[in-house]
Amino acid sequence: xxxxxxxxxxxxxxxxxxxxxxxxxxxxxxxxxxxxxxxxxxxxxxxxxxxxxxxxxxxxxxxxxxxxxxxxxxxxxxxxxxxxxxxxxxxxxxxxxxxxxxxxxxxxxxxxxxxxxxxxxxxxxxxxxxxxxxxxxxxxxxxxxxxxxxxxxxxxxxxxxxxxxxxxxxxxxxxxxxxxxxxxxxxxxxxxxxxxxxxxxxxxxxxxxxxxxxxxxxxxxxxxxxxxxxxxxxxxxxxxxxxxxxxxxxxxxxxxxxxxxxxxxxxxxxxxx
Amino acid sequence: xxxxxxxxxxxxxxxxxxxxxxxxxxxxxxxxxxxxxxxxxxxxxxxxxxxxxxxxxxxxxxxxxxxxxxxxxxxxxxxxxxxxxxxxxxxxxxxxxxxxxxxxxxxxxxxxxxxxxxxxxxxxxxxxxxxxxxxxxxxxxxxxxxxxxxxxxxxxxxxxxxxxxxxxxxxxxxxxxxxxxxxxxxxxxxxxxxxxxxxxxxxxxxxxxxxxxxxxxxxxxxxxxxxxxxxxxxxxxxxxxxxxxxxxxxxxxxxxxxxxxxxxxxxxxxxxx
Numbered sequence: 001x002x003x004x005x006x007x008x009x010x011x012x013x014x015x016x017x018x019x020x021x022x023x024x025x026x027x028x029x030x031x032x033x034x035x036x037x038x039x040x041x042x043x044x045x046x047x048x049x050x051x052x053x054x055x056x057x058x059x060x061x062x063x064x065x066x067x068x069x070x071x072x073x074x075x076x077x078x079x080x081x082x083x084x085x086x087x088x089x090x091x092x093x094x095x096x097x098x099x100x101x102x103x104x105x106x107x108x109x110x111x112x113x114x115x116x117x118x119x120x121x122x123x124x125x126x127x128x129x130x131x132x133x134x135x136x137x138x139x140x141x142x143x144x145x146x147x148x149x150x151x152x153x154x155x156x157x158x159x160x161x162x163x164x165x166x167x168x169x170x171x172x173x174x175x176x177x178x179x180x181x182x183x184x185x186x187x188x189x190x191x192x193x194x195x196x197x198x199x200x201x202x203x204x205x206x207x208x209x210x211x212x213x214x215x216x217x218x219x220x221x222x223x224x225x226x227x228x229x230x231x232x233x234x235x236x237x238x239x240x241x242x243x244x245x246x247x248x249x250x251x252x253x254x255x256x257x258x259x260x261x262x263x264x265x266x267x268x269x270x271x272x273x
Numbered sequence: 274x275x276x277x278x279x280x281x282x283x284x285x286x287x288x289x290x291x292x293x294x295x296x297x298x299x300x301x302x303x304x305x306x307x308x309x310x311x312x313x314x315x316x317x318x319x320x321x322x323x324x325x326x327x328x329x330x331x332x333x334x335x336x337x338x339x340x341x342x343x344x345x346x347x348x349x350x351x352x353x354x355x356x357x358x359x360x361x362x363x364x365x366x367x368x369x370x371x372x373x374x375x376x377x378x379x380x381x382x383x384x385x386x387x388x389x390x391x392x393x394x395x396x397x398x399x400x401x402x403x404x405x406x407x408x409x410x411x412x413x414x415x416x417x418x419x420x421x422x423x424x425x426x427x428x429x430x431x432x433x434x435x436x437x438x439x440x441x442x443x444x445x446x447x448x449x450x451x452x453x454x455x456x457x458x459x460x461x462x463x464x465x466x467x468x469x470x471x472x473x474x475x476x477x478x479x480x481x482x483x484x485x486x487x488x489x490x491x492x493x494x495x496x497x498x499x500x501x502x503x504x505x506x507x508x509x510x511x512x513x514x515x516x517x518x519x520x521x522x523x524x525x526x527x528x529x530x531x532x533x534x535x536x537x538x539x540x541x542x543x544x545x546x
Contacts, residue, residue, distance in 0.1 A: 111500035117458070146419045148456035149498040150481055159458045183421035185390070185432045208423060214483050225422040227384035 003244075007269050008033035008061035010202065010247035011040060014258045019049045021258070023056045029262040033059040033243040035200075036094060038087060050094050060096035061243035062175075062200045063087065066138065069123035070104035070116045070153070081123060085130050092134040098199045099131070100139045100175050105150040116153045121163060124172060131171040139199030140164055141175035146214055157181045158190040164197050173199035176235060177247070178272075179206055179218050182226045191234040198240040203228060203272045204248045211251070218248045221268040228272035244272075276517075280542050281306035281334035283475065283520035284313060287531045292322045294531070296329045302535040306332040306516040308473075309367060311360060323367050333369035334516035335448075335473045336360065339411065342396035343377035343389045343426070354396060358403050365407040371472045372404070373412045373448050378423040389426045394436060397445060404444040412472030413437050414448035419487055430454045431463040437470050446472035449508060450520070451545075452479055452491050455499045464507040471513040476501060476545045477521045484524070491521045494541040501545035517545075 009031050011022040019040050026034050034053065041049040041063070053060055066087040071077040084101075091099045103120045106113060124138060131138050140160040143152035154160050160174040174197050181187055183206075191198075205224030210217045221228060232244075246265045253261055282304050284295040292313050299307050307326065314322045314336070326333055339360040344350040357372075364372045376393040379386060397411060404411050413433040416425035427433050433447040447470050454460055456479075464471075478497030483490045494501060505517075519538045526534055 106498055111498055113456070113500065144418060145456040146417065146483065146487075149479060153456070154458075155456050156458065162458075183386070183418040183426070183428050185427075185429065185435075206422060210419065210483070210487050212485060214419075214487075225379055225384055227386065 003270055003273050004030075004266065005032060006242070006244050007031055007266065008035050008059070008243040008245045009262065009265060010035035010064070010245040011037055012064065013246055013248045013253065013265065014261055015254050017258055019044045020052050023052050023058060025258050025262050026058055027056045028259070029266055031262065031266065033061045035062045035064060035245045035247065036060055036096070037064045038090065041090065041094065046090050046093050053094065059243060060094045061245055062098040062100050062139065063091040063094055063096050065100045065102050067101040067152075068104045069120045070107045071119075072108050072110065077119070077123070081126055084123070084127055088127065088130050088134050088136050091136045097136055098139050099136050100141055100200060102141055102143065103152050103154050105148065105153060113148070113153050120154065121166065124163070124167060128167050128171045132168070137170065137199045138172045139175035140172065141177060142180055144180040156184055156186070156190070157194065158184075158186055161190060161194050161197060169196055173197040175200040175202065177202040177204075178226050178228060178231055179204050182206060182231065187231065188234050191231070191238050195238045198235065198238060200245060201235050201240055201242070202245040202247045203232075203269075204246060216249045216251055218250050220248065220253070220264050221246070221272045232273050276543055276546050277303075277539065278305060279515070279517050280304055280539065281308050281332070281516040281518045282535065282538060283308035283337070283518040284310055285337065286519055286521045286526065286538065287534055288527050290531055292317045293325050296325050296331060298531050298535050299331055300329045301532070302539055304535065304539065306334045308335045308337060308518045308520065309333055309369070310337045311363060314363065314367065319363050319366050326367065332516060333367050334518055335371035335373050335412065336364040336367055336369050338373045338375050340374035340425075341377045342393045343380045344392075345381050345383065350392070350396070354399055357396070357400055361400065361403050361407050361409050364409045370409055371412050372409050373414055373473060375414055375416065376425050376427050378421065378426060386421070386426050393427065394439065397436070397440060401440050401444040405441070410443065410472045411445045412448040413445065414450060415453055417453040429457055429459070429463070430467065431457075431459055434463060434467050434470060442469050446470040448473040448475065450475040450477075451499050451501060451504055452477050455479060455504065460504065461507050464504070464511050468511045471508060471511060473518060474508050474513055474515070475518040475520045476505075476542075477519060489522045489524055491523050493521060493526070493537050494519070495544045505546045
């Protein structure tokens with residue numbers, strides 16, 4: 001087994017392909033796993049998407065995404081919980097044990113970051129039994145602090161881990177995405193204490209300058225500033241042996257021919273080890 | 274004494290004024306302290322700048338900035354040390370006990386963030402006796418993680434503090450700038466353990482969207498997402514009783530009439546407490 005056997009293409013990297021196109025691309029390039037997103041899955045229908053993936057013999061490394069738990073309006077909060085329960089069921093139907101959570105930014109109209117964090121913890125608590133019933137783990141993803149106000153107040157792997165630690169390990173863990181966490185001086189020690197809690201490991205590079213939309217500043221492995229091998233080694237040392245996703249949000253990558261993107265992903269992936 | 278007695282205008286907020294113009298602005302608006310930058314000070318001459326500030330009866334809350342210690346080229350490193358020694362002497366001549374350090378990003382040609390951090394620690398060690406001889410404290414500023422690659426690998430107040438703790442407290446401390454550190458779940462506990470080490474406290478707001486140049490995305494207190502009062506209370510509880518700078522890098526603010534900026538700064542400042 002080589003590292004390439006663990007490569008998973010997160011379909012956001014080839015955003016303009018639907019599920020069948022992305023699945024076909026993986027099959028053509030010998031990529032054995034795929035990370036799916038709910039929107040394209042819904043376009044095809046969950047059952048049909050599951051069938052397409054199964055027919056191609058691919059593993060589904062994760063489903064993106066649940067979360068967005070921080071609402072001032074109780075009805076919106078109730079809707080978010082319901083939507084996350086649906087996402088858990090979809091993950092199970094798609095055959096993945098990992099649902100990635102982007103937990104949400106500040107509560108609209110409030111600057112109280114502690115309130116947002118408590119709201120996230122409360123929501124996860126409500127989802128735990130549903131996750132357990134479906135055999136799906138919720139992966140709390142720490143997002144880069146530049147997204148704290150509007151997307152995710154959970155900003156460090158260590159913080160995600162502290163939050164996860166309050167719940168059973170078969171229901172809640174963390175997602176480690178190099179783009180979001182590479183800068184953290186506590187990263188090595190936080191990964192070490194994440195043993196048993198790593199639900200997903202995602203790699204892409206930090207490039208500069210940041211684009212006008214900072215969500216889209218990710219690069220192929222090797223195009224930027226991240227020193228991947230020590231991070232990958234720490235993740236392995238912490239016992240994570242699952243699929244490793246390449247997830248790149250980048251207008252240029254999205255505009256490239258998907259086969260070129262898949263070839264670059266495959267070629268660069270070993271540089272992360 | 275009210276909080277307004279502790280307001281200091283960092284001159285970067287009115288970047289297009291020189292030292293005399295910024296000093297005059299402070300005097301007109303009843304602002305008792307100013308944070309100076311080396312470039313405009315050098316334009317006027319250090320001795321003359323010190324005289325202008327003294328004549329106006331202003332306190333100098335800090336000098337910005339030393340740092341940029343991370344160089345692959347030994348000659349560049351030697352030059353950086355010499356430049357920082359000069360900055361310490363300038364701070365003393367200007368009558369401030371605080372030199373703000375922006376420590377530097379990754380070493381050119383290297384992705385080893387640990388190497389950059391060790392280089393910073395080594396440089397600070399070399400500067401400690403010079404700082405002590407001049408009665409100036411080096412304030413290690415944690416910059417927002419989005420600047421880790423290119424400007425400062427020290428990304429959290431806690432990390433700055435861990436670094437400072439290796440040196441005598443009369444020589445090395447930390448700078449707490451709300452813009453850079455507001456998102457950190459460990460902020461309250463890190464501020465509490467910063468007792469005796471806070472060299473400067475700076476306030477400005479996190480606004481969205483990020484501008485094309487992410488260095489310039491800061492807003493007036495109240496224009497963005499930061500919950501200032503708990504942070505200011507924690508800084509006060511940690512024993513910091515010095516001047517509090519408003520430092521805003523923002524093209525719109527720079528384009529506004531300086532008197533309007535000073536009026537807004539003065540009006541908004543109490544909202545931070």
